[in-house]
Amino acid sequence: MADGEKRIAIAGAGSIGCYVGGCLALAGRQVILLARPRIEAALRQGGLRISDLEGRDRLVKPDGLGITADPSTALPKADVILVTVKSGATQEMAALIKAHARPDAVVVSLQNGVDNADRLRAGLGPRTVLAGMVPFNVVQSPDGELPLHVHRASDGKVMIEDGGAGLAGLLDVASLDVVGLAVETHGDMKAVLWGKLLMNLNNALVALSGLPLASELADRRWRLILAGQIDEALLAMKASGIEPARIAGLRPALLPTVLRLPDWLFKLLARRMLAIDPQARSSMWDDLQRGRPTEIGELQGAVIGLAERTGTPAPLLKSVTALVRAAEAARLGSPGLAPEQVAPPGGARSA
8 A cells, every 4th residue: 555545643632743744734634633622622723733843834725634523533544653643542542542543544643652652552462563753842832823733853863663565654654744753663552651751841840930941951950850861770770781872862861961951061061962942841830821631740750750669769760740730730830940949959969
């Protein structure tokens, strides 16, 4: 079957799902977005606007999108199912795929965290489930704004596990120059996912500070807290025999050192890390703003679990987790904390 004939379902069309699905639709792929009723209504009314860091800006009109809130409509005919729900909804989505999708459909997890593909496999039995990683940040327009707008605010290629013949070619549409979605396979997705998790530990700091990502990373006080979390994570990973992949071109062991550099030197040496749209924040910040549960349990929580199993310390990770949990419970959006309120002086090692 030719690429243009294969049917792709986006299982969970939020920010990432709408961006990926919209790019594929613009490239002529047969795509159906499985969305919550709020997103479905917005897309049917105003379509989907897609923009990226490189300045491309496209509108997919409502009649150019396949949209539904009904899994029995979205899933049965799909050849490929891209799972883009938050980690907390993985088991629910696995049950829907098992109930409605064809047994031969290829399922790909494009989610945060390190074990969502395993959760899908546990719920789907012998079906083909592949791990994937989305490196970039996507910002979604406020509720009620039409058309619904998703903006890719940072760079990077989507990585997917080897195992789906022709799958990367189906999904990689960057060369068409109308969209910004590059996809390639990687032979060690476990290393990729743990490597991404190291930088995803910053999501909580953006959520707690309320700052745009670029502004937060440009402030050494926040980077010291991120470096301290990464120190704890690397210690737990080493004790578990996990070797994370390079992040932004850097060996993971060097990340804390680079993050602790003075601001002027960090900006000089970490240009790739700082190639971020000024409006970008984190999905965890967005969750707090919208009063939704965050993925703190799948990010900091995954490392804390590893630390507890290996007997390594993780006090800073636990402190950050507690602050995010408190913000979740308060349902008042980002608490707008200062670095000193997250890690008092001396709490995040400065050198």
